Amino acid sequence: MTNSAHYASDESEEHALLQVEGLKRTFGRGSGAAVVLQGVNLSINRGRLVALKGRSGSGKTTLLNLIGALDSPTEGTVNFDGVILSGLSDKARGDIRRTQMGLIFQSFALFPLMSAYENVEFAMRIAGVPAGSRKEAALQALDYVGLKPRMHHRPFEMSGGEQQRTAIARAIAHKPKLLLADEPTAELDSRTGLHILSVLRNLVREEGMTVVMTTHDPAIMEIVDEVYELEDGTIVEAAKI
Ligand SMILES: Nc1ncnc2c1ncn2[C@@H]1O[C@H](COP(=O)(O)OP(=O)(O)OP(=O)(O)O)[C@@H](O)[C@H]1O
Numbered sequence: 001m002t003n004s005a006h007y008a009s010d011e012s013e014e015h016a017l018l019q020v021e022g023l024k025r026t027f028g029r030g031s032g033a034a035v036v037l038q039g040v041n042l043s044i045n046r047g048r049l050v051a052l053k054g055r056s057g058s059g060k061t062t063l064l065n066l067i068g069a070l071d072s073p074t075e076g077t078v079n080f081d082g083v084i085l086s087g088l089s090d091k092a093r094g095d096i097r098r099t100q101m102g103l104i105f106q107s108f109a110l111f112p113l114m115s116a117y118e119n120v121e122f123a124m125r126i127a128g129v130p131a132g133s134r135k136e137a138a139l140q141a142l143d144y145v146g147l148k149p150r151m152h153h154r155p156f157e158m159s160g161g162e163q164q165r166t167a168i169a170r171a172i173a174h175k176p177k178l179l180l181a182d183e184p185t186a187e188l189d190s191r192t193g194l195h196i197l198s199v200l201r202n203l204v205r206e207e208g209m210t211v212v213m214t215t216h217d218p219a220i221m222e223i224v225d226e227v228y229e230l231e232d233g234t235i236v237e238a239a240k241i
Contacts, residue, residue: 017177017210018044018067022076025062025233036062038233039076044226046177049204050212051220054230060214061182063230067212068101068180069093081177098127102171104181104213108163110155116142116166117151120173127174141173142166145199161192168199172209179203181213190219197223 023040026033036059044050052060065071067078069085078085081100085093097103110119120138129137142151145165155163164184171179181200185193201223203209213220221227229237 016043016079017046017081018042018212019079020063020067020076021079023063023066023073023078024075025059025066025071026074036233037066037073040230040233040235042228042235042238044210044212046210047204047208048210048225049201049223050210050226050228051224052212052214052228052230053216053221056216058230059233060230064180064182064212064214067178068103069097070103095128099174100177102174102176102179104164104167104171104179104184106183106186108155108160108167108187110163110166110170112155115152115154116147116158116162116169119155119166120170123170124173129174137173137175138169141169144172144203145169159192160188161195164188164192164196165199168196172203172207175207177210179209179211181211183214183216185215185217185220193217194219 020040020042023037024035025037026035028034040063052063054060062071066073072086080096083096085096088096111122114122117138120141121134124134124137139148142148145168147162147165147169150158150162155166158166164187184200185196188196197220200211200213204211225241227237227239227241228235
């Protein structure tokens with residue numbers, strides 16, 4: 001990032017990894033338009049584990065997609081590590097997402113014909129990690145989530161928890177600053193879900209990663225540092241724990 005025009009000028013906000021201001025997202029136009037986010041503000045510092053909660057349809061995934069530069073706001077800004085995402089070209093935004101963020105989806109979204117190792121290695125190729133360091137980084141990430149012994153298995157040969165741990169390994173292998181997870185425990189039984197949460201907790205505690213996840217899961221509230229509650233597209237409660 002060398003284009004200083006995209007850097008935020010406010011020195012006092014320097015420490016926040018993520019600063020969301022006046023974020024609005026409307027889908028459609030005219031009388032059929034759906035206003036899904038109507039002015040969301042939040043500020044998240046490095047090394048925090050953060051939950052976005054709210055009932056179904058409150059706008060959690062929409063907000064996560066905007067933070068992850070998968071979508072563009074109708075109004076407002078997402079400032080990621082000093083860079084206003086909507087001020088960038090599509091390519092520059094994609095580069096930031098691939099190299100500085102990691103994404104985990106509810107449905108794991110693994111390539112079915114690739115082993116766990118190949119899934120992780122392939123994602124690093126996409127993230128532009130040099131060939132010489134991919135193998136070691138993939139093994140390290142798989143080891144971190146406790147999956148090294150099963151790394152040659154393909155998704156259909158793994159349990160749901162193992163698939164989700166593969167998805168986490170894939171999302172962290174390139175050492176992103178920010179990990180975004182959309183309902184990471186939704187498809188899992190409660191015990192497996194707790195295991196996944198402890199992996200996320202450790203990533204924050206031991207690696208200093210910043211994690212933002214959407215959830216309906218009450219167990220998640222037990223382990224997070226901050227909770228933002230969304231209702232009808234606005235934050236109705238923000239709690240630092
Ligand atoms: N591309 C789109 N076009 C039109 N409406 C959309 C689009 N994406 C989301 N919405 C609407 O925005 C609202 C919020 O959706 P969103 O997925 O952000 O909610 P959520 O809080 O994540 O819900 P859930 O907990 O069920 O996943 C919903 O009413 C949804 O129908």
